[in-house]
Amino acid sequence: MSKTIGLITANYVSDEFNISAEERALAAVPFGGRYRLIDFPLSNMANSGINTVGLIVPFNNRSLIEHVGTGKAWGFGRKTHSLFMLPGTVYGKRGDKSKFLLKDIIANLRFFNYDKPDYVLITGSNRIYTMDYRPLIAQHEASGCKITKVFKGDKFMDCFVINTSLINDLVKWFSNVDFLGITSIISEYLPNENVGRYEYVGYEHSINNLKDYYETNCDLLKEEVNAMLFHSPCGTIATNIQDRCPTFIAPTAEIKNSIIAAGCLIEGTVENSVIFRSSHVAENASVKNSVLMQHANIESGAAVNYFVCDKRVTVTSGVAVSGSKESPYFAKKGMTI
Amino acid sequence: MYGKECIAMLLAGGQGSRLGVLTRNIAKPAVSFGGKYRIIDFCLSNCVNSGIDTVGVLTQYKPFALNKYIGTGEAWDLDSPNGGASMLPPFATEKGGNWYEGTADAIFRNLDFIDSYNPEHLLILSGDHLYKMDYNEMLRIHKEAEAALTIAVYEVTWEEASRFGIMSLDDKGEICKFSEKPKNPDSNLASMGIYIFRWDVLRAALLEDHDNPESEHDFGKNIIPLLLGQGKKLIPYRFKGYWKDVGTIDSYYEANIDLLDKGLGTQLFLEGTPVFSNSNFYTAQYIGAEASVKNAIVSNGCSVIGDVNHSILGSGVYVDAKSTVSDSIILPEVKIGKNCVIKKAIINEGVSIKDGSVIADPNGEIMVIGADSEYAG
Numbered sequence: 001m002s003k004t005i006g007l008i009t010a011n012y013v014s015d016e017f018n019i020s021a022e023e024r025a026l027a028a029v030p031f032g033g034r035y036r037l038i039d040f041p042l043s044n045m046a047n048s049g050i051n052t053v054g055l056i057v058p059f060n061n062r063s064l065i066e067h068v069g070t071g072k073a074w075g076f077g078r079k080t081h082s083l084f085m086l087p088g089t090v091y092g093k094r095g096d097k098s099k100f101l102l103k104d105i106i107a108n109l110r111f112f113n114y115d116k117p118d119y120v121l122i123t124g125s126n127r128i129y130t131m132d133y134r135p136l137i138a139q140h141e142a143s144g145c146k147i148t149k150v151f152k153g154d155k156f157m158d159c160f161v162i163n164t165s166l167i168n169d170l171v172k173w174f175s176n177v178d179f180l181g182i183t184s185i186i187s188e189y190l191p192n193e194n195v196g197r198y199e200y201v202g203y204e205h206s207i208n209n210l211k212d213y214y215e216t217n218c219d220l221l222k223e224e225v226n227a228m229l230f231h232s233p234c235g236t237i238a239t240n241i242q243d244r245c246p247t248f249i250a251p252t253a254e255i256k257n258s259i260i261a262a263g264c265l266i267e268g269t270v271e272n273s274v275i276f277r278s279s280h281v282a283e284n285a286s287v288k289n290s291v292l293m294q295h296a297n298i299e300s301g302a303a304v305n306y307f308v309c310d311k312r313v314t315v316t317s318g319v320a321v322s323g324s325k326e327s328p329y330f331a332k333k334g335m336t337i
Numbered sequence: 338m339y340g341k342e343c344i345a346m347l348l349a350g351g352q353g354s355r356l357g358v359l360t361r362n363i364a365k366p367a368v369s370f371g372g373k374y375r376i377i378d379f380c381l382s383n384c385v386n387s388g389i390d391t392v393g394v395l396t397q398y399k400p401f402a403l404n405k406y407i408g409t410g411e412a413w414d415l416d417s418p419n420g421g422a423s424m425l426p427p428f429a430t431e432k433g434g435n436w437y438e439g440t441a442d443a444i445f446r447n448l449d450f451i452d453s454y455n456p457e458h459l460l461i462l463s464g465d466h467l468y469k470m471d472y473n474e475m476l477r478i479h480k481e482a483e484a485a486l487t488i489a490v491y492e493v494t495w496e497e498a499s500r501f502g503i504m505s506l507d508d509k510g511e512i513c514k515f516s517e518k519p520k521n522p523d524s525n526l527a528s529m530g531i532y533i534f535r536w537d538v539l540r541a542a543l544l545e546d547h548d549n550p551e552s553e554h555d556f557g558k559n560i561i562p563l564l565l566g567q568g569k570k571l572i573p574y575r576f577k578g579y580w581k582d583v584g585t586i587d588s589y590y591e592a593n594i595d596l597l598d599k600g601l602g603t604q605l606f607l608e609g610t611p612v613f614s615n616s617n618f619y620t621a622q623y624i625g626a627e628a629s630v631k632n633a634i635v636s637n638g639c640s641v642i643g644d645v646n647h648s649i650l651g652s653g654v655y656v657d658a659k660s661t662v663s664d665s666i667i668l669p670e671v672k673i674g675k676n677c678v679i680k681k682a683i684i685n686e687g688v689s690i691k692d693g694s695v696i697a698d699p700n701g702e703i704m705v706i707g708a709d710s711e712y713a714g
């Protein structure tokens with residue numbers, strides 16, 4: 001039986017997304033009430049039977065490492081199922097072309113040859129989708145291609161399977177060229193290599209800026225998107241368990257079309273919003289069309305609309321904050337408004 | 338051998354027959370509570386939060402769900418290499434096998450397990466009580482008083498007193514009498530079924546009790562009177578927080594509904610030490626555009642499309658359009674179809690309620706649904 005290992009690159013940030021640039025890598029950005037972006041590639045790999053996964057960590061790696069730990073929540077951290085934290089060579093790199101740097105592979109070459117895998121499945125960490133990778137690997141194996149890239153329509157999904165032998169060749173041939181990405185090497189220098197294409201059908205959304213972030217969270221309010229992401233037959237999206245108590249919805253609450261995580265106390269109005277763990281919406285407070293990360297505190301009489309806030313933001317009593325659908329108002333971590 | 342100061346033995350083998358269909362497939366301590374919890378979470382969390390890292394869980398009645406739930410004990414940090422959680426069902430020896438024939442007998446049959454940790458003190462717990470307690474504080478008082486046995490007591494009303502095991506105190510404040518469900522109680526200090534024994538004292542008492550053919554091998558009926566007869570020092574430990582025995586449908590219903598009281602919910606779940614549980618992965622809850630949810634505890638994985646009022650929804654519950662759930666306790670993974678009316682009901686785990694069902698007692702009694710996996714009516 002052939003063996004596939006996984007590699008997730010998480011050592012990149014986005015210029016446009018000030019949520020992440022200062023504080024944490026994109027991979028560690030909270031999402032969907034109780035998740036972080038990294039939960040999706042990690043769960044997809046675990047659910048596809050990939051037992052060895054390497055994670056190239058970002059420079060600001062505290063929040064990511066704290067969240068992922070030994071990978072136990074995803075079934076890693078066991079004798080035969082391991083998650084490896086791999087150092088990156090370059091931090092804060094940007095843009096799609098440099099997501100999969102050969103330098104990062106060279107720095108961690110031992111990881112790719114330790115178990116003598118036939119294939120390596122490589123993905124980024126800022127795209128939300130739930131996918132069974134097994135048909136992709138099967139197609140790649142049957143096709144005889146050296147690399148198979150995943151597309152949805154014309155869009156490359158920052159995900160591909162590559163033969164380990166090709167990785168080793170690339171390392172030999174290009175080791176003294178700086179800053180080369182694997183996908184650009186293939187398209188620019190090896191146009192004749194056998195490159196396959198795998199079609200993904202289903203929901204996906206990449207997160208590069210605040211608008212993407214807002215849209216993707218709001219997409220979860222659509223039943224079909226929610227079902228595709230969280231109730232897929234390929235398995236559950238796992239995350240770090242935090243033992244929060246269930247949410248209490250007070251007699252005064254008015255909630256419509258919203259997602260609310262555990263440990264919240266909702267006493268006011270919430271519409272078309274996503275509210276993360278341990279947040280408080282006080283009586284007579286109003287939250288509409290908004291995404292509140294964990295420990296948000298919307299005090300009595302405050303009103304937010306088209307509002308996205310990072311962790312531990314307080315909107316004080318009587319304050320009204322409003323953005324627009326195209327450009328939601330963003331509050332940084334720990335702010336009091 | 339260097340021993341542990343105190344280890345815990347948790348009695349989790351009872352059937353809990355007064356909970357009816359709720360314990361049809363599952364031991365009482367494993368019954369769901371408060372949305373995402375199971376009753377036993379409180380005791381296990383108390384142990385860990387009190388620094389007790391070794392817990393023997395005595396099982397007997399339908400232990401599968403409980404075994405699976407506790408697993409390695411990891412969810413409560415009880416997967417420690419030196420101690421942790423151990424499941425202790427009845428077992429056979431070269432002399433044959435027996436069921437546990439009483440609370441004291443269950444401990445007696447596990448002497449080897451307890452001796453292997455060489456503890457100074459043994460904490461005995463019931464797996465079916467809801468409360469948050471620092472056992473360390475109780476242990477401190479037990480040690481300071483150099484007591485043979487310390488019993489946690491709770492002041493109940495005089496009317497209730499005849500439903501409990503009642504402790505009477507002498508003028509030194511020590512326990513001088515124990516009466517099981519007395520008709521004319523002379524004290525209102527009820528035993529909470531939480532004991533800390535000096536292990537050497539209990540060990541000797543268990544051996545003596547085992548050889549007594551008249552004994553029912555019960556802590557309340559036999560062991561405590563035996564120690565009192567020997568003139569041992571027994572002291573009370575007064576507990577003042579929230580405490581509830583969830584042994585009956587009425588008390589189970591009440592304990593759940595109590596959580597809707599904001600003050601109590603805050604006291605149990607948000608303040609002080611955490612209550613740990615072994616939960617599955619669920620996504621965050623979804624409240625629909627036409628839904629109305631008021632005065633409710635709603636767990637992860639729930640979807641509410643209809644109306645919910647004054648109720649508790651367990652993990653993964655679905656309430657479909659135009660259905661109304663009020664004054665009810667809905668256990669995990671229950672699916673409620675369209676156009677249902679559910680009032681003052683307890684719906685057991687995993688039950689699917691068909692479209693158009695009406696569940697409400699005309700006399701306002703609590704309805705308990707869950708003998709079958711589907712319900713239509």
